[in-house]
Amino acid sequence: MSQSEFQSDFPRSNRGWRASLASVLLGASVATTGAYIAWNPSSPLRQQAQAQLPPTTSVTPVQNTQNVPIRDPNFITGVVKDVGPAVVRIDASRTVRASAPQGFDDPMFRQFFGGRIPQQPSQRVQRGVGSGFIVSQDGRIITNAHVVAGSDTVEVLLKDGRRLQGRVVGADPVTDIAVVKVEANNLPTVKLSNSDQIQPGEWAIAIGNPLGLDNTVTAGIISATGRSSNDVGIPDKRIDFIQTDAAINPGNSGGPLLNDRGEVIGVNTAIRADAQGIGFAIPINMVQRISEELVSKGTVQHAYLGVQMVTLTPEVRQDINSDPNSGLQVNEEQGVLVVRVVPNSPAARAGIRAGDVIRNVNGQNIAEANDLQNIVEQTSIGSDMQLQLRRDGQDVNLTVQPAALPASNADEQG
Incomplete structure (x- = not known):
């Protein structure tokens, strides 16, 4: 001082x-x-002071009735010890057939170059590394569809060093979920949580094999829930993603995202190349539904309308109306704008047109394209969907029956 x-x-x-x-x-x-x-x-x-004192009463000690648990500072270590043995590395290989560059097969080319034309290999093997986790003691494994897509062989490496041959039971490119099976018994398994109950700010722990670095653990929080596929930058997927700042890198794909109790809340699947600290996982509730259908049927059918759509905002409206090549003039200010209708699709057969603004489906008001996509995904194939839309300033009611999504139209939004 x-x-x-x-x-x-x-x-x-x-x-x-x-x-x-x-x-x-x-x-x-x-x-x-x-x-x-x-x-x-x-x-x-x-004596005077004693006379003024109130009668003596017994005092009961105050007890803690809330039973608030004390957080173990090493709880992540405990989660890793419990769950780590059930997280696997997946090595997938696929044969890619290559052809000579266009024109090299031309006889004039060969006559000019003679035997000096470079010989291109007829095929080559591509190898990829991903992650997965065991959900049943008899060897059922969850991973991403893109980890095993087109693979000829799948090898599963357990944390205890065992290498097992895997078989792809089924893969769904629309939700990027796949199921792999290995022949083994008494394998360690994970516990699954309820992803509908997670909230931003909760702990998030990722275990996987990023960049080939086996058994890597990262931790962070749930940054957000309900991120649409458009938000993530992969509009061909029908997923409301979990966003986390737990580090996720190539090779983490297919691995588990865990809560602080070591329960799986999602499957790590995507990152934003233009950002740091932003990763995305598929909610485990959706994963369970898709994987069960893959096991029972080998494939998953998704309802399909056959439209490309966008959420209508004042900015979108202005951009479309000011673009002479859009072919559209939009008068509405909110709703889901139909940008394109696939020929011969359920939407085309029902009379939906480009420029229509969908406002209500089955009595439910919708304001975003993701809302309509989710409704379509949850609708049974062949059942009726009642649509209320605006067309040229008029209300129009239509009934459309979704069909099964063709493989060739997997990039359509609804």
């Missing part, structure tokens, strides 16, 4: 000094009186 600070703590006038002294003296007199009463039991003052 400097001299000026030290001096400022003292009274600056005799009056203040005297007041301070009076306070000290008053305190001393009270303390002295109290000491006298306590020292002399027969004093009149003590």
Whole structure:
């Protein structure tokens, strides 16, 4: 403390000094009186004080009835020990057939170059590394569809060092989920959570094999839920993603995203190349539904309308109306704008047109393209969907029956 600070703590006038002294003296007199009463039991003052006290009552100690758990600072270590043995590395290989560059098969080319034409290999093997996790003791494994897509062989490496040959039971490119089976028993398994209950701010732990670095653990929080495939940048998928800042890199694909109790809440699947600290996982509730259908049927059927659509905002409306090549003039300010209708699709057969603005489906108001996509995904193939839309300033009601999504139209939004 400097001299000026030290001096400022003292009274600056005799009056203040005297007041301070009076306070000290008053305190001393009270303390002295109290000491006298306590020292002399027969004093009149003590007897008078006792007469004024309320009757003595028993005091019950206050107990903690909330039972608030104390967080173990090493809880992530415990999660990794419990779940780590059930997380696997998946090595997939596929044969890619290559052809000579266009024109090299031309006889004139060969006559000119003779035997100096470079010989292109007829085929080559591509290898990829991903992650997965075991959900049954008899060897059922969940991973991403893109990890095993087109693979000729799948090899599964367990944390204990065992290498097992895997067989792809089924893969669904629309939701990017695949099921792999290995022949083994008594394997370690994970526990699954309810992804509908997770909230932003909760813990998120990722285990996988990023960049071939086996058994890598990263941690963070749930940054957001319900991120649409358009938000993530992969509009051909029909997923509401979990967003996390737990580090996810190539090779993490197919691995589990866990909560603080070591339960799987999602399957790590995507990152944004233009950002850091942003990764995405498929909610485990959707994964369970898709994987069960893959096991029972080998494939998954998705309902399909045959439209490309966009959420209508004032900015979108202005961009479309000011673009002479759009071929559309939009008068509505909100809803889901149909940008294109696939020929011979259910939407085309029902009379839906480009430029229509869908406002209500089956009595449910919709404001975003993702809302319509989710409704279509949950609708049974062949069942009726009642659409209310705006066309040229008029209300139009249509009935459309979704069909099964053709493989060639997997990039359509609805």
